[in-house]
Amino acid sequence: MEQINNLVNGGAVEDVLFYVFAALTLLCAILVVANPFSRSPVTSAMFLVLTIISMSGLFLLLHAFFLAAVQILVYAGAVMVLFLFVIMLLDLKEEARRKIKFFGLAAGLVSVGIVFSIFVKSLASLQPEAAGPALEGETYALGKLLFTQYTLPFEIVSVLLLVAMIGVILLSKRKLE
Amino acid sequence: MHVGLHHYLFVSFLLFSLGLLGVIMRRNLLVIYMSLELMLNSANLALVSFSRFNHKLDGQVLVFFIITVAAAEVAVGLALIVALYRKRQSAHVEDLTSMKL
Numbered sequence: 001m002e003q004i005n006n007l008v009n010g011g012a013v014e015d016v017l018f019y020v021f022a023a024l025t026l027l028c029a030i031l032v033v034a035n036p037f038s039r040s041p042v043t044s045a046m047f048l049v050l051t052i053i054s055m056s057g058l059f060l061l062l063h064a065f066f067l068a069a070v071q072i073l074v075y076a077g078a079v080m081v082l083f084l085f086v087i088m089l090l091d092l093k094e095e096a097r098r099k100i101k102f103f104g105l106a107a108g109l110v111s112v113g114i115v116f117s118i119f120v121k122s123l124a125s126l127q128p129e130a131a132g133p134a135l136e137g138e139t140y141a142l143g144k145l146l147f148t149q150y151t152l153p154f155e156i157v158s159v160l161l162l163v164a165m166i167g168v169i170l171l172s173k174r175k176l177e
Numbered sequence: 178m179h180v181g182l183h184h185y186l187f188v189s190f191l192l193f194s195l196g197l198l199g200v201i202m203r204r205n206l207l208v209i210y211m212s213l214e215l216m217l218n219s220a221n222l223a224l225v226s227f228s229r230f231n232h233k234l235d236g237q238v239l240v241f242f243i244i245t246v247a248a249a250e251v252a253v254g255l256a257l258i259v260a261l262y263r264k265r266q267s268a269h270v271e272d273l274t275s276m277k278l
Contacts (some may be wrong), residue, residue, distance in 0.1 A: 001211060011179065011184075014180065015179065015180045018180045018184065018185075019180075022184070022188045025192065026188065026189065026191055026192065026195070027193055029191075029195045029196075029215055030195060032195075032199070032208075032211055032212070032215060033195050033196070033198060033199035033202075033203065033208075033212055034198075034199075035182065039208045040203055040265070041208055041211075044207075044208050044211055045211060046209075048186050048211050048214065048215070050199050051215065052218065053220070055203060055218055055221075055222060058185070058188070058222060058225075059222075059225055062185070062225050062226055062228075062229040063229060064225045064228070064229070064237055065241075066237075067221075067225060067237055067240055067244075068239065070241065070244060071221075071244070074244055074245075074248055075214075075218075075244070075247075079214070079240070079247070079248055082251060082252065082255055083207070083210075083211065083251070086207070086255045086258065087207060090207075090259065090262050090268060092256075097222050098203065104201055104202045105202065107201055108197065108201040108202050109197045111197055111201065112194045112197060112198060114199065115190070115193060115194060116190070116194070119186070119190045123183060123186065126182065126183075131208075138234065138237070141234055142234055142237055142238065142241070145234050145235070145238055146238055146241065150238050153184075153242060157242055157245050157246065158246075160246065160249055161245065161248075161249055164249035164250075164253050165252070165254050167253050167256070168253055168256040169195075171253070171256040171257060171259075171260050172259060172260065
């Protein structure tokens with residue numbers, strides 16, 4: 001029991017959980033993009049749900065409890081249901097395996113290389129961890145920040161959602177008059 | 178080794194690269210869209226980890242907005258894909274070349 005307590009307080013459990021969730025996230029993300037067993041978009045969508053759920057585990061480890069809940073509710077719930085709904089509405093056939101174009105592969109690898117160089121440069125310029133009190137009770141603090149300092153963006157986002165809703169209705173009408 | 182900001186940023190970078198490769202190399206519009214979501218999520222992960230290790234909540238507020246905008250974007254984009262599919266009977270980028278020179 002004492003050993004377990006030491007492990008928990010030393011953060012060893014959190015480290016192990018980080019590696020577990022990170023590996024799960026990356027594995028599922030690979031299966032979204034390049035699944036060796038199936039080319040069906042439904043499989044990709046299902047693995048994207050798994051990616052999002054394991055990523056909300058990472059959010060929990062970062063003490064972002066509210067965002068972890070929102071991630072599961074909005075992404076895994078609403079967005080992915082919309083995706084699956086559209087996939088099934090379109091009735092997409094299993095896509096034939098086409099040859100990977102050399103140009104596509106080269107462009108992909110070059111852009112990943114560019115992103116990697118940006119990543120390395122930004123790591124070099126990182127400040128050492130800021131000393132300060134660890135944030136606790138973050139949902140309360142987040143709500144307070146959202147409704148004081150970020151009120152204007154919050155309102156703009158709500159208008160954006162309205163605009164998106166009207167746009168979607170217009171787009172999915174059969175004939176634009 | 179203790180898990181710190183670097184580890185989270187590396188995971189975020191790997192996720193972003195996977196999404197980028199998916200956008201560039203896959204041909205199905207819906208899968209391209211899912212890869213875009215992957216890239217947005219990796220940015221979210223980076224923002225949350227910055228927010229955690231700098232003891233500031235602004236990153237988390239930004240992630241909140243990104244999630245909202247992503248939801249709106251998915252709704253509009255999927256409506257566009259459905260409209261396109263009705264016209265062309267295809268959700269494949271190689272069949273949609275009418276703007277190609």
